[in-house]
Amino acid sequence: MNSNSKSNSASIPSVIRALVQSRSLLLVAILPLCSFLCSFGARLHAAPPCQQQSPACWVARLEDPDPGIRQAARTHLRALGADAVTPLIEGGPSPHLRPQLIALLEEIGPTGLTAYETLLRSARTDLRNRTVRLLGYLDRAIPLEDRLKLLLPRLEDPAGSVRVNAITALGRACRAAPPTEQKRIVSGLIAATGDEDLYVRSAAAYALGAQGGGGLGALLEAFTASPPRHQRLALLAALRMTRDPRILPAVTARLEDTPDREETIALLSTIATLPGPYPPRTLACLERLLIENRLTDVETMKAFAGVLRQGGSATLQIALRHIGDVQEQSARAAAWLLSRMEETARPLVLAELRSPNRYRRGRAALVVGLGRWKGGIAALSPLLEDPDEEVRHFATYSLGLFRAARAIPPLIRALHDPAPPVRATAVAALGKIPDPHAVVPILPLLADPSPEVVSTVCFTLRQRASPKVAEAMVPYLHDPRPQIRATTAVLLGEIGTSPHIPLLQSLLADRERVDERSVADYARQAIARIDARTGQQKNDGSRQ
Structure with missing residues (x-):
């Protein structure tokens, strides 16, 4: 063991010495290394040539x-x-x-x-x-000064896309600009809000609004200087983005004067971005909008509702004060607005259902129905016994707006109301409920003495035609009143089937007249319609 280890250790220096003395081995080892270093240096200083x-x-x-x-x-x-x-x-x-x-x-x-x-x-x-x-x-x-010299003239570029990109670049530069340069940029962006191109105006409005409070003074000055309408709307969009309460006086002043619907919506939307409570001047302006019937369409009322939600209890009272107006348009507008504010308006409106003022009771019922408030059916049902006909009418109409099976029992009670308009409203309300049991109770009203009620029943049955409804109508072919027999024949002609033809034929001898035609004529016309309809269905089936 010892002799072998000594011989191995003695052989190591001799191997190294042999390698160093071997020139051929050194050349083989050094040449590839030199070649790699040369090629790497060449690639480092001169990349392969591009065409x-x-x-x-x-x-x-x-x-x-x-x-x-x-x-x-x-x-x-x-x-x-x-x-x-x-x-x-x-x-x-x-x-x-x-x-x-x-x-x-x-x-x-x-x-x-x-x-x-x-x-x-x-x-x-x-x-x-x-x-x-x-x-x-x-x-x-x-430097910013040099960039402004390049960018500001691009706001007059003949291409709208270049103007938009220049506005975007200026808006980015404005955020970090010192006051002097910021004033120049804001001035250029305000001028761009008067551009004829909608996209340019929109980009300028966004760039101005993104500055927040920076440049707000110049923005308000431009807005109150009576610019053209398209520029005013763009400036208003920029003001809306700032969400700064300092803009409220200027916006209110413009809202008092403008007759323009689109601008009114934009102004209301701007006020809705600001937290309440609002100052008395703004509240008075909002109330005038409601009284003067300037809330003429859904979009305007939606914008107004946004203001009511944001403004707190003071703005809520504006709508609540006017649900009892004798003037129908402002009262209905107030009811619609309150219906969109269930969380805040609920206790106040439910209290109005017991108001001594009949107008306020009726409009409060309308609010509950328009909003389909939770628990509204139970709250409205007692109003079906109200001594005032208009209140009962509003309660019946509002129950129909829920379109729920839970509303069927109170609406069936309303079918027996002494006032024909209430009965007709109950018929229409039941016709809106998708439950199949909602239509059957209205069939006896084909014999109602009021033409208004009978007409509503006929319209509802046409809308809710089904085999069950057709079968329930058959007994009315023999009603003693010719008006009911004729009406039933017409309805069966529209929703009946072949088995109803013999029943209609029993009326061919009926000569009593309704609206210058005999009952037999109505029956004959109904038979022809059923024949035409069933024949068409057979032809369609044979083709398939």
Whole structure:
């Protein structure tokens, strides 16, 4: 063991000495290494040639896995200058190269300012667009004063897309600008709100609104200076974005004067962005809108409802005061508004159901129905016994708005109301409920003495035609009143089937007249309609 270990240790130096003395082995080991170092140095200082040395080719080399080639590409692109790099910012071969190209332009720095001026004078809209967008990012490479000299004139560019991009770049620059430059930018953006292009006006409004309180004074001054309508709406959109309570007096003053529907909606939407409570002048203006019937459509009322929700109890009282108005339009508008505010208005409206004022009781019932408030059916049912006919009418109508099976029992009670308008309303309300049992109770009203009720029954039965309804109508073919027999025949002609023809034939000898025609004529017409309908169905079945 010892002799072997000594011989092995003694042989190691001799092996090393043999390797060092062997020239052929050294050449074999050194030559590949030299070849690798030479090729790496060549690639480091001169990347493989691009066809015609185009900038796009060098941009593609920025994604090469070899760091030497990537560094060489950056060096060549930097040497080419801003004129060559700028058009490639938006048109790079892959999106993640864009930050690298912008970084290159930042490295080029202010020496590329002339190149941007040249690009902005180009006749190509796409090139001007790319340049303007790029200037919005070069806040470190180009001083703000120089960028404003390039961007502000673009607000007059003949291409709307260039103007929009210039506005976006100016809005970005405005956030970090000192007061003097910020005033210049805001002035330019306010002028852009008067542009004829809707997209330009919208972009300017957004850029101004995104500044928050910055430039608010100039914005309010422009808004109150009676600009053209399209510019005023754009300025109003910018004011709305600020959500600054200082705009409320100016918005209120304009709301008092404008007759324009679209502007009224925009003004109300702006007030709805501001927290309440509102000052007395604003509350008085809102109340005048309601009284003067300026809430003429759903969009305006939705905007007004937004103000009521935001303004607290003082604005809620505006609508509550007017649900009992004798003037129908303002009362119904107030009811609609309150119906959208169940959480806050519920206790106040439910208390109005017991008001001594019949107008307020009726409109309060309408509020509950329009909003389909939870527990509303139970709250409305006692009003069916109200001594006032109009209150019972509103309660019946409101129950029908729920379109729920739970409303069927109280509506059946309303079918026996002494007032024909209430009975007719109950018929229509039952017809709106999808439950099949809701229609059967209205059939006896075919014999109602009121033509209004009978007409409503006929219309409802047509809308809810079914075999069950048709069978329930058959006994009324023998009613002693000719009006009922004729009406039943007409309805069976519309919803009946072949088995009803013999029953209708029993009326062919009936000569009593209704509206200058005999009952037999109505029966004959009904038979013809059933024959035509069933024959058409048979033909359709044979074709299939």
